[in-house]
Amino acid sequence: MTLRLVRREKASTRMAVLAPLLALLAAMVLNLLLFLAMGKDPAAVFHAMLLEPFSSWAGFSEVLLKMGPLLLIAQGLAIGFRAKVFNIGAEGQFILGAIFASAIPVYFPQATGAWIWPAMLVLGALGGALWAVVPAFWRVRLNANEILVTLMMSLIAIQVLNYLLLGPWKDPMGFNFPQSVMFQYDAMIPILLPGTRVNVSLLIALFSALLAWAYMQRSFGGYQFLVGGLAPKAATYAGFSEARAIWLSLLIGGFAAGLAGAAEVAGPIGQLQRSISTGYGYAAIIVAYLGGLHPVGIVASSLFMAALYIGGDNAMVSADLPVAAVRVFQGTLLVCYLAAVTFVRFRLDFGASVEGGRV
Amino acid sequence: MxxxxxxxxxxxxxxxxxxxxxxxxxxxxxxxxxxxxxxxxxxxxxxxxxxxxxxxxxxxxxxxxxxxxxxxxxxxxxxxxxxxxxxxxxxxxxxxxxxxxxxxxxxxxxxxxxxxxxxxxxxxxxxxxxxxxxxxxxxxxxxxxxxxxxxxxxxxxxxxxxxxxxxxxxxxxxxxxxxxxxxxxxxxxxxxxxxxxxxxxxxxxxxxxxxxxxxxxxxxxxxxxxxxxxxxGRDMPPPLHPDPVEPGEVRLELSGLDHAPDDPFGVALQGVSLSLRAGEVLGIAGISGNGQSELSRLISGEVRLSEARRDDVRMLGQGVGHLGPGARRALGFAFVPEERLGRGAVPEMTLSDNSLLTAHGQGMLRRGFIDRVREAEFTAACIRDFDVRTPGPEAEAGALSGGNLQKFIMGREISLRPKVLFVAQPTWGVDVGAAAAIRQRLVAMRNEGVAVLVISEELEELFEVCDRIQVMHKGHLSASLDARTTRAEEIGRLMIGADGVAA
Structure with a gap:
């Protein structure tokens, strides 16, 4: 008996809807085994991970807080992914965004005015985009693989952050901790939901989803991305520039990640420090794919992933789960999802069906 | 027995x-x-x-x-x-x-x-x-x-x-x-x-x-x-053999084009010259792999030359060697490539979205946004006028048979009302009835004054639709032969290079 993947004549809509749910189920089963092997009570873990984040308003507001950057970064990345430009370095672009945004409160700690936080967001977005210029340039110029270059640029970004925090930008009154000054009031994004830490950047992220939807589903520019991703030869035939797609993909991805980085330092963190990102740049890749690279799907998947972050924290506390187990769960989920989406376009052909035919 | x-x-x-x-x-x-x-x-x-x-x-x-x-x-x-x-x-x-x-x-x-x-x-x-x-x-x-x-x-x-x-x-x-x-x-x-x-x-x-x-x-x-x-299941349509007409001005011209491809297994073109006038069909015969795909990419703009060599490819009186496919289409050029899936059409996209690929200039865009109604109208017209057998504009291109997809792509390109129409392997994998319809279309285009260039492996097809034939062999293109007076054996000799160096 042989197994073969056979292309479906038409993508299965039923599978397209079922794929994320099946993936979640499969990931839960796999991790259930893992938790059992670790001697944890799976029911308690899943309760802490998947239910607790939604069971209180305080918990849920933290989910919304995490959702903002994930949504923003994932929307930016998904555009590139659909053009098959793989920007894996959103983490670095996020850090650069945070650095650029911090420049204003670091150099002008006394400045006041309502312009400060918007200016920081703009500067942060530009910083992220700037970090993406390097991989875009080398990809177009030398066909250097953007996956490697963006990934390596992330490592550089971390060192740039370290240098600033240990050197010129270190808070002189900060007992030698590697962190900047606390930002002044006007450098902080206004709170959206009183009594929580959720700020206006969530609205920006949701608005970005709307923009991404209009661009990818309705505009000719987004259509060119799709063609370039699905059939590069058809894009060349039609005269759509590959260089343009690469530049735009990386710049949009960098811009969104930079914006998210800026919103993080000007939001819940309030200063530049080493742990500004808890892997948002990488988690957003999972978010983008879980959402089917579709702007609407990504809204749902970013909410889900944010809940998983909070749930993971809960599980660490209440079910005594190691931090790595949360990452493992995220990873299994992505693998299961990628396996599941394969069946949207392909079906398994059992060699047995040949045996079954009467000759 | x-x-x-x-x-x-x-x-x-x-x-x-x-x-x-x-x-x-x-x-x-x-x-x-x-x-x-x-x-x-x-x-x-x-x-x-x-x-x-x-x-x-x-x-x-x-x-x-x-x-x-x-x-x-x-x-x-x-x-x-x-x-x-x-x-x-x-x-x-x-x-x-x-x-x-x-x-x-x-x-x-x-x-x-x-x-x-x-x-x-x-x-x-x-x-x-x-x-x-x-x-x-x-x-x-x-x-x-x-x-x-x-x-x-x-x-x-x-x-x-x-x-x-x-x-x-x-x-x-x-x-x-x-x-x-x-x-x-x-x-x-x-x-x-x-x-x-x-x-x-x-x-x-x-x-x-x-x-x-x-x-x-x-x-x-x-x-x-x-x-x-x-x-x-019915009688074959009679062969066309178009009447000779006086061709008009030169619309596509290559003069001594040399080109070394990037692909190490590609064929280098040497001194390729051709001249195509309005109201005639020029055929390029030859066995696949002798430089036809390289030539077609140079003519379509999928491969561009440097600015300095712009005049190596002249289209509608203008040097276009450095221009991309979009700019050439804007001049009045249309092209049906030999690969339909993945080049002439995106298999995962609907026929409507495949119309957009090259026909977006036909009023389908408004301030950068896609006019879905116009897109569907164009596609429906294409399906109707070119007898494409499909459930409708929302069918995925990859679900169509080779012949039907070819009819759709031909239809789309013809609907652009080009001044120069270039078709590579027009009837590959197309059934006899549809092939005859496609050939009739090509001749009809010629009679309307369009300059038509056809690359084909099938000699009978070229003899049926062409006014003139040139033969491609190992990156060389032969001199032009009159399709009405040349015998198939003569073309065949040029196809395998038996005439010594094909000039």
């Missing part, structure tokens, strides 16, 4: 709702060259897959030398003595002939090389066992494929459209080989839709139409007209 070597009874195979084969009976006699004749999509390939064990039938029986057999895999078919040469070769280009064969057949290279030479001598299949495959001509590659089959000493050899890749001279050689094989006791199943070939070498023909047997005859006792009627 002697006891048949292979008998099929009631073979039926369906793919979803499509019945590719319905209750097919077939008897292949020993020492016979048996034709399976039918249009594209008639079910020939499916039937061969059933015989070779690639697919299992839904119903039906197979008898080999009178005994019932079950064919579950090509390996089993080979053990019985059935060999198959596919239309598309499965050879590794970077390996030598003997290395390719040793992947399938056991034995040392020395003994295999000796066998290759021996078979070559006996059957007119001479090929150097130590030549690397990429250096061989298409005809030689086919010989390697046939030798590889013969190594396993088959009693029945299946050849899937073996002549579609060969120049006229090589067809003669192949037929000689097939006759010798028959005389040595190998039966041959010869799949084709070319009537003259079948009449030339086959002693039996089974004709398929829409998955059913519509005739089982001795092809030498019927004229081409009868066979064609059995094949397509």
């Amino acid at each position: 002697s006891a048949p070597l292979l008998s099929l009874r009631g073979m039926t195979k369906g793919y979803g709702p499509v019945k590719a084969n319905q209750a097919i009976d077939l008897d292949v006699a020993p020492n016979s060259i048996h034709a399976i004749l039918g249009e594209n999509g008639a079910g020939k390939s499916t039937l061969m897959k059933l015989i070779y064990g690639v697919e299992a039938p839904d119903a039906g029986e197979v008898f080999w030398n009178g005994a019932p057999v079950h064919l579950h895999s090509p390996g089993e078919a080979r053990r019985l003595g059935i060999g198959m040469v596919f239309q598309h070769f499965s050879l590794f280009e970077t390996l030598t002939v003997v290395e390719n064969i040793s992947l399938i057949v056991a034995g040392t290279k020395a003994t295999l090389a000796a066998r290759i030479r021996e078979l070559g001598r006996d059957f007119g299949l001479e090929v150097d066992p130590f030549a690397e495959v990429h250096a061989l001509s298409v005809g030689e590659r086919q010989r390697v494929e046939i030798i590889r089959c013969l190594m396993t000493e088959p009693k029945l050899l299946i050849l899937d459209e073996p002549t579609s890749v060969l120049p006229p001279q090589a067809v003669g050689l192949l037929f000689e080989t097939l006759r010798r094989l028959r005389d040595r006791g190998v039966s041959i199943l010869f799949i084709s839709h070319k009537l003259d070939e079948i009449q030339a070498i086959c002693d039996r023909a089974t004709i398929l139409r829409a998955g059913r047997v519509t005739g089982n005859v001795d092809p030498r006792e019927h004229d081409a007209h009868d066979l064609a009627r059995m094949m397509i």
